[in-house]
Amino acid sequence: MIGLESVSYRFPRAETYAIQDLTLHINRGECVMITGPSGAGKTTLGLAAAGILAHEYGGKKEGPVRINGKDVMDYPDLSSLSAQIGMVFDDPEAQLIFTSVEEEILSALERRGLSADDVEFRYRTILEMTHLASLKDRPPHTLSGGQKQRLVLATTLALTTDILILDEPTAELDETGTTALLEILKNLKKQGRTIILIEHKFRKMRELVDTLVVMEGGKIRAIGAPDEVIGDPQVQDIVIPDFKELNQTGRNALGDVRVPVITVNGLSHSYDRIHALNNIDLSIYPGEFIAFVGENGSGKTTLIKHFNELLHPTAGEVMVLGKDTRGMFIAELSRDVGMVFQNPDHMFFADTVYEEIAFGIENLGLENRDAIIEHTLADARLLPAKDLYPRWLSRGERQRLAIACVLAMQPKVIVLDEPTTGLDGRESREVMAILKELQYQGHTIIIVTHSKEIAADVADRVITMDHGKIVSDTGRRSR
């Protein structure tokens, strides 16, 4: 159904090929999962298979790409190719154009040359299949990450194509969201659709996948039946991260356990009429590594934003190192609590990695600026990249830079919201190794994560939240 023969591609002005000498044949009804480190060429391969590279991008292209036996260049334009292929890109926000779920799906269906009755019928079917019926009047930008992903998938299903290419569709999804998406994809596969899935969550998607393609450095590192491919230990290292070895026995990270670094008393928070947090009590002690887990919308991010006063309590109080955060400035609190957000690209504005790290240090007026930066670069394993433009770095390197920017401000507590989003197994482990080392150096580490493996294997204490409340707090050491 899709065939790539020794396909290579180099972006305009790039010195190296993004993908090189790729040969791949995908049969009708097959599900192919493409995985590998960021920068390996996964998305470029997806764009090539969709015919988008051929029609919309400049640069140097070699080797034919065929869809249903016809070279993609023989299709007059992308619109005519879209009768065969639908693609879901990795940024759902950029693919939502209209102001309600209903409009978004109907607008895509209306352009497929269907009768009015057929449009209505397919609209109802898609709503049901993607579980969006109850949200049909909601503006897309008010949906959660998982709901947005489902909506983008719904609009792609509205294109009524036999081939679906999905680029990291579960990146922002929690366990329930990922399971829901998996069920939808299983259903589509049963209907005979061909699915190309660019993903990192191999374990979760295992039952769907017929062929696993592991990419590295623009080339196919391994291809075949999943069990066969992950039989190679080096490939397994990329596909399935193992965090267990990060917990080093014999190293004690706990500081003075009698005095909490953060104390939360009766904290509640409401957005308009929505109660996001409900009477939270919590103490966090020096040197702890805490993972907050829970479904999207359970209140995890709302809670951590109170630790540096980005949000003010509707009721209750938050104490950081014994000081009430009410009335304190965020800049003042950032000396004690560093916050790394989910998307590192929300931070970067400087011309070099070095200058980017310097920003926080200068804001706080810290002495020994250059020594701190050099030390931080080494800790974040970014010394070779110090003169590069931050946005040129891979996703994994950008995440490490985001951590370095905060680390350089020398806070006692480092809070990270979903630090492994969009990272492959190796990069996730690299980030976790840095955080674990920081914990052993005496920092208190707090992360929000959807990864069960990270929570179980890396964190000392796991706090589960649901509907704005803490429903379990395990692994807390006795005081």
Add this chain to the structure above:
Amino acid sequence: MSEILQFVQKDGIFHRLNTLTKILFVIVVSIISVFTISIPLLLLVLAVLLLLAAFGHLHREIFGQFFLIAMMSVIMIGLAVITLPNGSVIGSLVPEQVPAIGGSIPITLGGFLLGVIMALRFAVLVIAVQLFIISTRPRDLIHTLERLRVPIDFTLMFVIALRFISTLQIEGKRIQEAQLARGYNPGSGVGGKIQRLIPIMVPLVSNALSRANVLGLTIDIRGYRTRERTILQEPGLAGWDYIAGCLMVIVSIGFFAALLIRMI
């Protein structure tokens, strides 16, 4: 966070009107506000718009923009006073008591009134367009503009610009939070504030540009620009549309008649 120029689901008179009627409404209001220099008439149009907003259950959204309109009005009056002095002097921008420069930058009656007219025009236009946009589904807007033979590229540009206002608002807030957590200080004084905008504006623009590529591909893949549309059951003109249309024709005739009589 209040959202600017986004469709809101309500059940009011504006939501019941056909998109074509609302386009006519914006045109009539725009013509009146641009052609008149009568402050009482502009105040009357403004009052009518506010009443219509209240009847259309859209007053909260309109009043949500009060600060922006008030701020722009002050700037416009200030600019008119400084750059277009005309007629008798009624005061000065710099109070007499200020040593050396006291009494400079005179406020003239003509300049002040011109500023007031510009501010009222601005308020009328902003409110009229906002009533139209927040009561019209983008899909209805696209369909109507298609029927009016507006090129689809222009229509999509307009709709996407509206849609991405809220995205940029949210994105800007996230970027500001990320920079505040790095000890970012929004700065003081005009120069300082402009200088300190860089950590916010650079990521905002860079992220928006990286999204533009995906957005363009999405539009092409979905065939908005090239494929024929299936015509679903679409609302036609109803009783309210005919009433509103007749009223707008009467108002327009009356306005132009008054304008001609004055000219004669």
